Amino acid sequence: MTPTPFSIDVADTVLDDLRLRLARARVLPDSPRRPASGMSSAYLADLVASWQEFDWRARERWLNAHPQFLADIDGATVHFAHLRSMDAAAPALLVMHGWPHTFALQLDFADLLPDFHVVVPSFPGFAFSTPYAARPITETLLAHTMHVLMTEVLGYESYVTYGEDVSANVSDLIAATHGDHVLGIVATHAHFPTMAERELLTEPDQVAFFARLAAAHDPNGAYGHIQGTRPDTLAAALDDSPAGLVAWLAEKLVEWSDTPAGDPPAVERRISRDRILTEATLYWVTETIGTSFRPYYEDADQPDSIPSVDVPAAVFIQTHEGDYPESLARSFYRDLRIFERLDEGGHFAIAEVPHAMAERVRLFAREIGVLA
Template sequence: MTVFEPFRIHISDNDIEDLRTRLAQTRWPSELADVGWSYGIPTAYVRELCEYWGSGYDWRSREAALNAHPQFRTETDGQSLHFTHVRSPEPGALPLVLVHGWPFEDFTDLIGPLTDPRAHGGDPADAFHLVIPTLPGFGFSGPTRRAGDAATSRSAELIAKLMAALGYERYGAQGGDAGSFIAPQLGRIATDHVVGVHLNDPITIPGWDVDGSGFSADDQAKLASMKDWNSKQTSGYAGMHSTRPQTLAPAMSDSPAALAAWVLDVVNTFKDPAKATPTDAIDRDMLLTNLSVLWFTDTAGSSMRLYKEAQAWGASLPDSGVPTGVAVCPGNNTIRGIAEQQNTLVHWSEFDRGGHFAPMEVPDLMISDLRDFFRKLR
């Protein structure tokens, strides 16, 4: 029988003080003037944020907010798995698993409206029971211990077992970034249990032999861009993660400033293009809370193994037949033609704001789209 151990976050005072000391003692590099973000994340931006992280940010209040929701840890096949489980007060609520990607996806602003729509001006018929797992190698699930345990297919297997152990025979799945591989994979391996899959800005990496002749003009432009992706400045982080994650890990593990610089440069690349910086697109304290979790659990390095171990990049993935909905934000790289080949698309939404981190950037749009999509599948 699966054992679920209640879990409560408590970071020691010593660990908090160590973080503040390291931030205060950061040796900052020089930088060129007037180059903006063209050389990477500006040191001045990171420095200002880190100064606030060390002296103004209140971890204890954010810790208390995280602990307001029931959390658990379990072990499956030798891998620890942390998850938040919030049941709706509505008896007809549909179970829904929310799957994050790299470096994080914070679903905090979705929890109340999705689990208790009646209390948030919504229709109680749209209620969900939420299961929010932390992927292996991330945060309070802890680092992976064996090669292959960070693979997206492995995460799908663990989540399917988790949902079964929780007694959910019928449920939906939602994911973005790496979650946009994991959620559809749940549909493939637990087809009789997954009623629908919702994806935001799903990653659609074309195989070298993909035929885009029947794609729309917009899709063909994205296809050409994706095939040339490795030559673009924005692909550097993924190349490092997928080939040399252990080389970068010591910097991420030893310096919170290095962790912030690396992660937030990626966030900047994929946020709402209309926003100037990551903290313009996403609440500053929300970003720092997620950085703090990676720091306190020392899992930034292990989280990157997902890129090296995932087998879904550029693969021709089979369609599970499970009804699938897609929501895309400005600046997305989602190729609809590929999404249609790999999924049974029954819902497609295009937002005029937001970015790759939609649950953190535009939670209102995500809440509305999730309700619209799953309303037809209950």
């Protein structure tokens, strides 16, 4: 499991083909009376035009300034960035991504923590990590793979874990099942009980929170239903059309970030255009939009609840879940040291407000005694 150094080097022919496709993009006008969305015809046309002129080589150099490696784990080749601290005794921090982003969106945050050994992996099936060869992409397997990466591949006896979106449950699983190796857990997507467990809730604030989520699911959850039921049909379109791909990805960056509704360009106050186009380019050149859908259907029916977490925890409630009940966090994270509702930072909190979140992680590390 010795990691192999890795450097990103996208072929000129791939970039030339991308620009040709963008130049031929057909951007439809907005439909009349269309439902509210995080994408508009005008914003998509602007993104497509910018992507044609995008300096990928500059972004590639920036990405490659972060040491990257490959390691074979659990039948997948796992790509990861490994930012070592100058202090050999610094604590290790695992920073995982979700969907629709990649490891790249987490690097601005990682750069702010030189007092940690920061590991930022690409989940199997995302970016430069291959999917599992013969096994489904489940939260349980992902948790095992990430733990092996940290302990057996990189040799860290203990570490702090962070996850969001797809990786939130993975992080909870790591902390719950490998507590002897986990120093603490940081969460901006605090634990959600299973659907069966939610039916047993009686606390009014807990019942109200999940009722609100359920009411929003029908108009806002269609993307996940498609990715979980017709993944290959959708992937065929997005893998062939860069305009379609950036529309699909950027719509979620807009809707889920902490920016004004109905103003798609406002997302760039939190996530710059260069970062948005970096995400789109990574999905395009690696052709991983289809494999990124796999957790939506391969793990969709996994019924097992996650055991409670006993290691020290810090929960920072992102703005889109501002009514998440503190009582729910305390019942799951049994050693909850910090509970805070963020004033800024939505679904992609560490990407949107990296300085604020880096300082919070640092304060938590001091609270649990792993950082001076």
